Amino acid sequence: MVRHFLRDDDLTPAEQTEVLALAAEVKRDPFAHRPLEGPHGVGVIFDKNSTRTRFSFEVGIAQLGGHAVIVDGKSSQMGRDETLEDTGRVLSRFVRAIVWRTFGQERLEAMASTATVPVVNALSTEFHPCQVLADLQTIIEHKGTAAGLSMTYLGDGANNMAHSLLLGGVTAGMNVTVSSPEQFRPAPWVLDAVAARAAQTGATARVEGDPHAAVAGADIVVTDTWTSMGDEGDGLDRVAPFRPYQVNDALLAGAADDVMVMHCLPAHRGEEITADVIDGPRSVVFDEAQNRLHAQKALLIWLLEHS
Ligand code: CP
Numbered sequence: 001m002v003r004h005f006l007r008d009d010d011l012t013p014a015e016q017t018e019v020l021a022l023a024a025e026v027k028r029d030p031f032a033h034r035p036l037e038g039p040h041g042v043g044v045i046f047d048k049n050s051t052r053t054r055f056s057f058e059v060g061i062a063q064l065g066g067h068a069v070i071v072d073g074k075s076s077q078m079g080r081d082e083t084l085e086d087t088g089r090v091l092s093r094f095v096r097a098i099v100w101r102t103f104g105q106e107r108l109e110a111m112a113s114t115a116t117v118p119v120v121n122a123l124s125t126e127f128h129p130c131q132v133l134a135d136l137q138t139i140i141e142h143k144g145t146a147a148g149l150s151m152t153y154l155g156d157g158a159n160n161m162a163h164s165l166l167l168g169g170v171t172a173g174m175n176v177t178v179s180s181p182e183q184f185r186p187a188p189w190v191l192d193a194v195a196a197r198a199a200q201t202g203a204t205a206r207v208e209g210d211p212h213a214a215v216a217g218a219d220i221v222v223t224d225t226w227t228s229m230g231d232e233g234d235g236l237d238r239v240a241p242f243r244p245y246q247v248n249d250a251l252l253a254g255a256a257d258d259v260m261v262m263h264c265l266p267a268h269r270g271e272e273i274t275a276d277v278i279d280g281p282r283s284v285v286f287d288e289a290q291n292r293l294h295a296q297k298a299l300l301i302w303l304l305e306h307s
């Protein structure tokens with residue numbers, strides 16, 4: 001059966017551990033695995049802007065021996081009226097995997113419903129699971145382990161990063177807190193999936209309105225943009241309600257002494273995070289960006305092996 005990676009809980013906790021171990025191995029020895037030798041093709045489609053995802057997948061696929069076909073979704077027939085189901089069938093005849101950055105999660109599900117090769121979510125409105133694999137790799141590198149650590153995310157609790165940090169974090173056994181204004185809380189259906197996964201791993205998940213209470217004793221503090229791609233015209237005030245959730249020195253004073261600060265990037269200095277913090281010694285944001293390459297190579301190797 002073909003394996004897709006559309007959301008963080010598409011990998012079981014044991015499978016996520018395998019992928020993260022492979023990511024560390026791939027980082028040590030980047031050219032040891034060549035599952036796409038030929039080269040075989042991988043389709044990489046973007047319906048939204050990207051820097052890290054675009055570069056890391058293209059380089060990673062080349063390092064696995066393959067060829068990335070990078071397409072702007074709007075310029076393909078998907079941008080007209082060809083169905084996602086037909087696109088999944090057609091692309092499966094050409095490529096070994098389909099990597100796609102798009103809007104609603106239901107679009108990825110429609111593509112995966114007919115694709116006979118793995119479909120990978122390279123960011124949707126609801127989830128950003130490749131990013132969280134890289135984040136977990138970074139946490140393990142710096143802290144030795146992820147399980148048992150407490151991670152607090154501040155900002156837009158309803159966006160893809162909040163959802164994936166919750167779901168991927170509890171899969172890894174982390175105790176995850178999301179702190180956001182009332183009107184930007186995680187989706188209830190995501191919290192249900194998080195609770196189901198947390199029950200398997202013994203992790204905890206919590207939504208906490210007070211940012212100071214949320215960061216108290218946190219090992220890891222994470223934030224993300226207050227306005228995600230696609231949210232620009234939603235008519236909501238995406239500045240004033242978020243100001244108390246800015247990651248700055250005053251807020252971090254309540255976290256663990258060795259707190260580590262993360263951000264998937266791109267960052268907006270002076271908005272969700274201060275320049276002092278993101279450019280300071282507690283920040284690992286560029287290790288996090290680099291690990292996109294290794295974590296995604298490991299994911300592709302694993303999915304190809306298991307499909
Ligand atoms: N973090 C991330 O996905 O970056 P890009 O939008 O640049 O791909």
Ligand code: NVA
Pocket residue numbers: 123159160161224225227228229264265266
């Ligand atoms: N939440 C952000 C992440 C960007 C990598 C967005 O969706 O725009």
